Amino acid sequence: MAASGTGSLVFIDDVTADRSSKMNSEVYRATHSAHIQPNATKLIGRRFTVQEGVEVRVARIFNTFGSRMHMNDGRVVSNFILQALQGEPLTVYGSGSQTRAFQYVSDLVNGLVALMNSNVSSPVNLGNPEEHTILEFAQMIKSLVVSRSHIQFLPEAQDDPQRRRPDIRKAKMLLGWEPVVPLEEGLNKTIQYFSKELEHQANNQYIPKPKAARMKKGRPRHN
Numbered sequence: 001m002a003a004s005g006t007g008s009l010v011f012i013d014d015v016t017a018d019r020s021s022k023m024n025s026e027v028y029r030a031t032h033s034a035h036i037q038p039n040a041t042k043l044i045g046r047r048f049t050v051q052e053g054v055e056v057r058v059a060r061i062f063n064t065f066g067s068r069m070h071m072n073d074g075r076v077v078s079n080f081i082l083q084a085l086q087g088e089p090l091t092v093y094g095s096g097s098q099t100r101a102f103q104y105v106s107d108l109v110n111g112l113v114a115l116m117n118s119n120v121s122s123p124v125n126l127g128n129p130e131e132h133t134i135l136e137f138a139q140m141i142k143s144l145v146v147s148r149s150h151i152q153f154l155p156e157a158q159d160d161p162q163r164r165r166p167d168i169r170k171a172k173m174l175l176g177w178e179p180v181v182p183l184e185e186g187l188n189k190t191i192q193y194f195s196k197e198l199e200h201q202a203n204n205q206y207i208p209k210p211k212a213a214r215m216k217k218g219r220p221r222h223n
């Protein structure tokens with residue numbers, strides 16, 4: 001944390017607070033906590049600026065993946081890569097028609113550095129606007145791993161946003177930043193990292209955690 005009167009402080013805001021497009025706002029409207037979090041970010045930020053003289057920056061980080069991510073955090077990219085590498089079914093929640101847009105971690109780091117070095121104190125979206133369905137992610141990862149895993153459809157997760165895609169016009173205009181790592185390149189790097197990590201596991205196995213608490217009831221189906 002920056003010392004009194006020096007440097008700047010970056011706050012990580014909740015992506016659901018970005019209401020510039022409807023697709024990012026579903027959870028915001030649905031949950032009370034998502035209402036509190038952005039307000040808290042603003043208030044704490046103002047306090048630091050006024051009382052401590054520390055400059056505040058606010059980053060809204062959209063879906064991010066990459067080498068050194070926690071392999072078992074239950075997110076879609078880590079789950080699919082682990083499953084594909086281990087010949088387990090790739091678990092798609094719902095029909096797989098919901099979309100996400102993923103940025104590679106090095107793009108995010110560059111965005112955060114650009115934000116720190118800027119004088120922009122209002123929230124800035126950092127993410128990759130290239131949008132894909134979850135089923136497309138499953139097929140892409142399966143093919144990059146050259147895996148024989150099949151795709152398993154499980155009941156859809158509760159309150160799962162159907163679309164999420166960042167609007168990064170502000171970051172482009174004010175920070176001169178945009179993501180540069182192509183999705184396939186980022187996925188390949190992450191696959192290599194996961195593959196090496198798996199070799200270090202005692203039994204060479206790592207079972208992805210399902211998001212059990214969020215699942216709706218229903219029967220799994222396969223293709």
Ligand SMILES: O=C(O)[C@H]1O[C@H](OP(=O)(O)OP(=O)(O)OC[C@H]2O[C@@H](n3ccc(=O)[nH]c3=O)[C@H](O)[C@@H]2O)[C@H](O)[C@@H](O)[C@@H]1O
Pocket residue numbers: 015061062063064074075076077079080091092093094098100134157160161164
């Ligand atoms: O990284 C982020 O920015 C966000 O990641 C997650 O939110 P989510 O966008 O739902 O990301 P994932 O958990 O990776 O899920 C993405 C999609 O894939 C689906 N999914 C996930 C895991 C899986 O094995 N299979 C599967 O189909 C989910 O249902 C969802 O539709 C977190 O819940 C958010 O708090 C966080 O802001």
